[in-house]
Amino acid sequence: MLARKFVYAAAGAAMLTAAGAAQAETLKLAVGFPTGSAAVYALENFAKNVEATSDLKVKVFSLSLLNLKETPPGIRDGIADMGFVLPPYYPAEFAETNLAANLSMLATTGEQIESPGTAMGAAMTEYVFLHCPDCLAEHKKQNQVYLGTGTSPTYILHCTTPIRTMEDLKGKKYRSGAANFGRWAEAVGGTKVSVPGNDIYEAMAQGVVDCGMFSATELTNLQLFDVTKFITTKIPGGVFAGVATNNINRDVWADLTPAQREAIFKASARSSADVTWKYYADAKRNLNDAPGKGIEIIEPTAEMVKMSEDFVKSDLAVISKQFTDDYGLSNVDAKIAKISELVDKYKKLTAGMADDPEALAKLYWDEIMSKVDLSTYGMD
Template sequence: MKCVPLNRLFLLALSGAFLLSSTPVFAETIELTFSSPFPVQQVITGKVIKPWIEEIEKASGGEVKIKLFPAGALGKAPEQFDLAEKGIADMSYHLADYTPGRFPLTSVFSLPFMPPTGQKVSEAMWKTFEKEPKYQEEYSKVKVLALFGHAGGHFHTVKTPIRSMADFKGMKMRTANPAISKALTLWGAVPVAQPITETYQSLQLGVLDGSALPYEGIVVFKLNEVTKFTTLADLYTMPMMIVMNKKTWDSLPKNVQELIDNTTGLKMSAAAGKAFDDAEKPFREISMKKGIEEIALDPSELAKMQDITMPLRDEWAMEMEEKGLPGKEVLKTALSYTNE
């Protein structure tokens, strides 16, 4: 057996150690799923979620990969929150009004005439969430990434234009939520709760006389093909959310959690609201090209409509208090932020 000098053994061991230490260690790719009930043509899915996914993947240097499942590929619209809570999807985009009663305090933002703009009401939603512990409890089973709403919804009708509150009498109007149903009743209309996916046919067949939606909604669901009049009102918004499965969140490395935190929260909420605001002008133009007549209510008439609905706010607060929830406090907080 040939003897190897001790000094050569030392050099060989040293070079081996150097080779081992210089071998790159590749972090395992983190693969996440994101579910949306809507196609990528929809404002939030296409203008907020998709770009955010691209931003996270790029900023993480490829450490994070997120696969988007749009158009309800993983579940129907009312199931989206459950998808994230149960871990069927790591993240999801959900509309609170699609699961009535599940987010009672969140429904403060469904009250009539709450949204000055989509961005403003979205910022108010996030700030209210941050300030009110009981509000936070509605989302205790998930990690909340964003809370937001669309620009104010208007009235779109088929045959009869709405030029004053008196024109609502007897009109069958698709309603957005229970609070808007109460407002429509106060004005003399007949509210009809119905999925937006069924509204086109109902308007076409005369089952409905009209619907309350932002311009984005009537274009996405093609209601501008059957409606002829739009009365501006900025009546309501629909509270929405982007949430993540808690176990998924807890399993992420700290650097990835920081990256997500830095790109969501108030920043994403405001961006989502602004995306809805920005969409109103082009969608309005599309509707105008269809020949729809746009009607601006006389300020005194609009003020009359608003005044009649104001008691609904106190009524909502009392309903929450009867459930043991701080309705008065949450209403006060929500109004303070929407009016900033």
């Protein structure tokens, strides 16, 4: 049981009741995706796992309590106890974490694996937990405790017009959910457009964007089957790694018992694995279903694929300069080298885990999260 009951003011700021008040037992978890989405699936499983191993209960609010943009400040201010956080929506506040997320295109270059998201998610999680105290510090500044990262499958083009050649890429308006994808759009002669995930459907329907860069999972997550007419696979490549699967409010975390924190931490290893697996499984299914829904699947030319790979290599220097000059990060090149090393490490360790979330969760625990000292983590 929690030691104090959480009371939420109408304005949204959370306050703890005075000592001796009745105990609360249910945590509010906000997910800015609709019911049936991969994120909600994973976090509903998280709730079940927490309830099975502790005296806590978790209520998942899908697209009702907070949307994707509102979730980080909503957790910070106590409107929700936990939530599905997308750090790229707040580039300055989560600059250290976003540096690693900006390197997600490394997952689909070099050694090729079936599910690049499995490698990138594990690499992000190890980096933030074990190698990036500055990442943890920026989560602390937002009154949150980081609990792991799940990632998407490969990013591809979902368009209202066909993209078959290098020439077709020029002049298009591309929805970008992270800075590296926006730079790719500009590199191919297009225009990047920043649109929150919850607004992609309307942006495509109204012609605000010609193509969205995201995984095929979003065809069902965000109901984009209706507005997508053409899919070009393999490009831009990369995955979306700017995810903190179920961050928790620091005051809530501190108020838990050691046993409750352990239950949440172990369930978080599985939730990050579940997010990654479910995104991958849904993407495969959606691509299989797309032709039957009137969507043409286009394979890019060899020239287009090479262009994307060349972009990733050249973009490393851009990322280094941007995060050094614009965000004031230190030792950026060393951090990039470490993240690159971790991506390569987990490409090997996650081999064969594309369809095995249980094995992936065990990897998260054995290689990463079991090494975190829960007696002090998030408590200072």
